[in-house]
Amino acid sequence: MALYEHVFLARQDVTAQQVEGIVEQYKALIEGAGGKVGRTEFWGLRSLTYRIRKNRKAHYTLMDIEAPAATIHEMERQMRINEDILRYMTIKVEAHEEGPSAMMQKRDRDDRPRRNDRGDRPDRGDRGDRGDRRNRD
Secondary structure, three states: OEEEEEEEEEEOOOOHHHHHHHHHHHHHHHHHOOOEEEEEEEEEEEEEEEEEOOEEEEEEEEEEEEEOHHHHHHHHHHHHHOOOEEEEEEEEEOOOOOOOOOOOOOOOOOOOOOOOOOOOOOOOOOOOOOOOOOOOO
């Protein structure tokens, strides 16, 4: 059986419990066909880059799947029919990642320059005089 990573986006007006119900529905479909679902990560309600079917936000969910290709096709067919699912993407992988995904890992923000108390930019060192910038022809 092949390994897949599957991400889907559910509408913003469904609850987190309904998203879990959707995950359980597709998990039962996969396991009924002889596949396995590894980790499942709920990434939360996030803003979309652009509107999809009048939605500005969506619930993101990741599933690690081990199943035959026919099972994945059936799951995707059912997701196309489901009105609560805005988008989905399935990628075939060589191996599943261990531990949390990149979306769940804490972002290390200490390496970025910080602004001081007044909100000014940090000191950029001596950049030299840029001269008179008016009337350059």
